[in-house]
Amino acid sequence: MNTLPTSPSSTPLERGSASFSPIVAGTPYSGHLHTLGSDVKLAVRNLTMRYANGHTALNGLNLAVRAGEMVVVLGSNGSGKSTMMKCIVGLNRPTAGSVEIAGRDLATLSGPALRRARLPLALISQHANLVKRRSVLANVCCGTLGRYRTLGTALGMLPRAEFDHALGYLDEVGLLHLATQRAGTLSGGQAQRVAVARALAQHPHVLLADEPVASLDPEAADEVMRLLRRLASEDGLAVVCVLHQPDLASRYADRLVGLRRGVLAFDRPAAQVSHEDIARLYAGLDA
């Protein structure tokens, strides 16, 4: 489960592409991706996304995230962060490159095969996207639907154990006392934590968070970031988080990844990224 076997026919890397380069020299992952340890949960190789209008949103991006690691992606608007997330979850089909999770390349899949391969991957968006008229518990249980694709679950029936697990996830995010409350009555921070619990109900290996604190006040943002940090450190999830708050990023991330115009600007341990690096990253758009 932890190994990341490569599929020879599917990626430029395995086809022997001479243009493939290490992620970034001097990073914790210097060297070719296929030499990475077995605890790599997400490997993005040479990811390129070119839109029909000719705009290149991502250009040869490489990224590997290990179990228990929290990576924060920084970059100004239009740097390709959201495109990267969409490519990883399979909402966008990249022009080139691969996205490997649990040994399967999502970039080559579609339809039911993509749905199945995506199961170890959970996404939290800027908005919690809860079903507001349903209870908090029912929303968390929705995370299990991908594992029980039966008519019964479509009618609202789930194994008893899943309800118990869902309550456990709510306890983990500190909202067990709100299990029976309507999701529409929650505050932004609470709703986002329920979204995290729903993601946990998926039993993911990789947790993606696309600007999860963008619409939250500082206190709620801190709470959500603490939770993501804990899920990485204690539960061993590989967490990739897109943020626009460099201070939060420096405080909670193991590694910081900087994107500038679809290209990796840096990928280093958070302690090695200075304020100046970040300032240069954001100024780069104007340069």
Added chain:
Amino acid sequence: MSKVFAVEASAVSKLSPRRRTLCTVGGVIVLLALFVQAWIVVQARPQDLITGAHGMADIISRAMPPAFDQFVPNLRPVLETIDLAIFGTVFGILLAFPLAILAAANVTPARPLYYAARALIGVTRAVPDLVWALLFVTAVGLGPFPGALALAVHSVGMLGRLFAEVIEDMDMGPVEALTLTGAGRLQVLSHAVVPGVLPSLLGIGLFRFDENLRSSLVLGFVGAGGIGFQLLTAMNLFQYQTVSFLLIITFALVACAERGSAYLRSVVM
């Protein structure tokens, strides 16, 4: 908001004052011309209202007092009228919902199904319920059943269109979130789409019941049962006191349905 107004104002001010006046005058002339042609085509004769007033007064005097003793004999037609509306609304909702799923651009499973559903909704909506009733009377004979079928078919069109619009306007966030968890189409439908739109659909359904009750009164005029049929019979037999009684019943029914559906809508919305 003020920015929007500013943009609108600047767009308007691109026209010179002279051209703006010409546009306004031209618009008024077109509207007047439309109204005049409508006046001519409908052969409007307001004076006839005055000369015919005594005839109206005569009928009203003959309709008084209302024949309240007709209450018991008309209980069944009243029940028929209500049941026509119930049947038409329930079947309308049951058939319109799946059709609306197919006809909503954001959740339809396939483009050809979308066009087919839209076409079906268009046809059932375009043909008035009275015409559907005439067709069904020809097919299944006189009585309340053809009326109920007419209301159901017409409701499918009306509700299908409104349901589809509600679904198209819904927040797609939960749908996307559930899709990304690996949930199937049916699961997404039942866990995200239905809970998201259900209150609006129930509200529209209740409003449709109210509409169907009014329509069922008229459908009786073409032999589809209910109070309408009794009303037509009483008028043909010059039983104006019965007519006035049935009109009172009609008013009471419509008022009750209006209040009832408004209350239920306020509960479910």
